[in-house]
Amino acid sequence: MSNIEIICGDSLSEIQKISDESVDLIIADPPYNLGKEYGNSSDRQNFDEYLNFAKRWIAESKRVLRSTGTIYVFVGFRMISYVYQILESDLNMNFVNWICWHYTQGIGKTRGFSPRHDDILMFSKSRNYYFNLDAVRVPQKYYRSINNMRGANPGDVWEFSHIHYCNENRQEHPTQKPEGLIERMVLASSAIGGLVLDPFAGSGTTPRVCQQTNRNCTGIEINPDYVSMIKSRLSKPFIGFDSIDPRMERVPNDLNDPQVRKEYLENHVNWFLENHPNQEQQFWLDVVHKYNKANDAPQQTLFEIKYD
Template structure:
């Protein structure tokens, strides 16, 4: 059973209480300062105050991060450039990736282009860091003998749908992140049993993912109502994460050799759908359409 710790408190205050180099991975989804209603007025500050707050909490985040640790920070377009500068220039973190999370629905605009993505910055504390590519590969489009059929690198543009209001796992939180998205960050940048910190826990997605992936996790959340909702969420039975990269259900073309096809199909669920039992039936329907094969009991 994963060791989960959820604290109701201010992120900066609680970070200052933590020992140095005690966390292996940080996944942070701070307020974007766009005036969202989190029930505490935390998302509407003067720009100077917001940037000062960002630098302060990131300074503490770097301090608590292990020497081989990684930090991912979500951010909207308005402050993403400032965030990058603070992480690299002010905090001295090492840039690794600028990930674009593309979602299928968003705010509509009549003047200008409607936003359809958020950004995720990946930095590490040093040049030494853990990254498990095999844990986050996506299925190949085609079978080729030269391809690694364990899968391809997912790249830095990811498609995950928002957790829509009709989804059974939808929480009463304005910026709930998809579990499949957080799953990829956790699998890539931590090992089982390591400690993952979410200093802005919100709807509790990071804790829920870590609970299922065997990571210890600590969440900090200012709103007591969200803390209570997360505790209820963690007590729910698990049937599969609430979202998935559509590529994970992709069935490679040209699996014409029976032995190769049989071996590949036997491995696909373990490689790509281990935490997505709710997507297996759809995958095998695709296999039947493409190759005329049904899943064996």
């Protein structure tokens, strides 16, 4: 069971109330200052105001992080160099990764290239930061005896499509993030029972992921309508996260030895689809599709493949 607290208020003043070194992970997705409509003027500040606000909430974030803690900051292209400098030069934090979130579809451009990614800066408070690679590995493409079949490092380019309007988890929020994207941060950079802070909670993606992965979470959101949205989202039954890295579902090629295949398949769901029960059926269909053909066993049923 996790403890999820949603606070309606301004992140700067609310973070100031949090004790020093009490938070394991911060996932911050602030307004990019691009004029988005969040029911307030938070995304339309002048440059100096925005920069000053960024300096203050990031400094407070560093204060509340434990020495093993990590912060992920979503940053728009106009501000990224300034935010990088705040984290590295002003606050002397430890650079870990510059992550590219490839969202596959979006608005088109006719003079220039259509934007298809967002940037996420990952910094830790010290060099001794928590990182659980096994929790976020992705399936190998091929079976090879030299490959670690527990999975590969996902890398720093992450593909998750936006949550489409037809997705049943789609919220009435202009910048809702995919749960699969936040899941990766939470699993890699916090342990079960740890405390995650989201100072710009929006539609509640981080609190929802924490609720389903047994982390505690404090979410801060200034717009009371979004706070109600988060509370309603948290009360919904869970059928699996609303998005997944397409690699998680892939069935490795060359699992031709029946014993090797059996051992691998017994593990795949636990290793890669634990929080995605809604994707399991498609995975087993892909297994049947790939290995019935390869092994000339057209009568084999889904059940036999899974449990044989």
